[in-house]
Amino acid sequence: MRNLFLSVEIGGTNLRYGVVGQTLQVMEFEKEPSSFLSEAEDKGEYLEKLLQPFIDRYGREAFCCITLSLASLMNRERTVNYNSPNIKGLDHISLVDILEKRLGFPAFMERDVNTALLYEIWKSGMDSRGIVAGVFIGTGLGNAMCIDGKVYIGNSGSACELGHIPVLDFDGECGCGKNGCIELKASGKTLAALAKNKYGCPIEEIFSLHGEEEDVKAVVRACAIATATEITILDPKCVVLGGGVVEMKDFPMEYFQRTVRENLRIPYPRESIYFVPAHKDPQAGIVGAVINAQNRMGEKEY
Ligand SMILES: [Zn+2]
Secondary structure (H helix, E strand, O other): OEEEEEEEEOOOOOEEEEEEEEOOEEEEEEEEOOOHHHHHOOEEEEEEEEHHHHHHHOOOOHHEEEEEEEOOOEEOOOEEEEEEEEOOOOOOOOOHHHHHHHHOOOEEEEEHHHHHHHHHHHHHHHOOOEEEEEEEEEEOOOEEEEEEOOOOOOOOOOOOOOOHEEOOOOOEEEOOOOEEEEHHHOHHHHHHHHHHHHHHOOOOHHHHHHOOOOOHHHHHHHHHHHHHHHHHHHHHEEEEEEEOOOOOOOOOOOHHHHHHHHHOOOOOOOOOOOOEEEOOOOOOOHHHHHHHHHHHHHHHHH
16 A cells, blocks of 8 residues: 655755655654765765665555655756755755655655645644745745645746845845845844844844844844735735744744734735744654645656
8 A cells, every 4th residue: 555655854954754644644753964965975875775764664565655845946847956055966956856766656845835834734724725825934034825725836936935025225145146135134044143243142042132123123024024025915814924033032923913014905914914823843844745745646657
């Protein structure tokens, strides 16, 4: 019976992997530093070795596919990564093709923000019909959108790059290759620079120690403006809000939400929008990747 999923989340710090069943029950769950994969010469060989104990335990015929979640720009078909900033040697290779050849079953891949949003929709038990937006304020400003329970990836596969919307009369140089992106003002990276260069405090304490400072509030305000922009265009039924910055001690949630609303039209969506806090589940990435694979299973034969 091919009813189990091998699932791998390749994060900036940790690589989490395991076995997940059809009803999304996590049967195996492990993690290790992502640096091991980053250093590995042959990524396919490394991942196959990592997963081999599961394949031995359950039998190759027990698995219907392998599914991956990672922070990267990728092509529309979700086979090739263009830009995986955290892991060396992943760009412009097809991890999907490599794993399919090695393992002998289909492989799926999706951006981490998209699998995170799929997980949150499932976990919160909300009706997945309509549009649900996800804003994940971490090192960067992550964004995702689900329409009727499926991630929206756009025409070329590059939808929902909210962090890279242009800001009028601002020309800061962004890591994405263009200038003036809002992420330069609205991200954990900006907070980290303030913590290090101006306040000399650990970033984890910046809201507790300096939350009332104008430049710290300006970062939160920029995140709110980006979020309000997305809500203005989409009128989603809710926004799932997560990421390391939001989870930090004393993050000014009330100020953030008030600023979003102040920048929305009256009466709607100002009155209709609501925020759903993301869970902090370590298994979110591998389960979300399985939901994505279940949505896409019909696309591949095995
Ligand atoms: Zn950019």
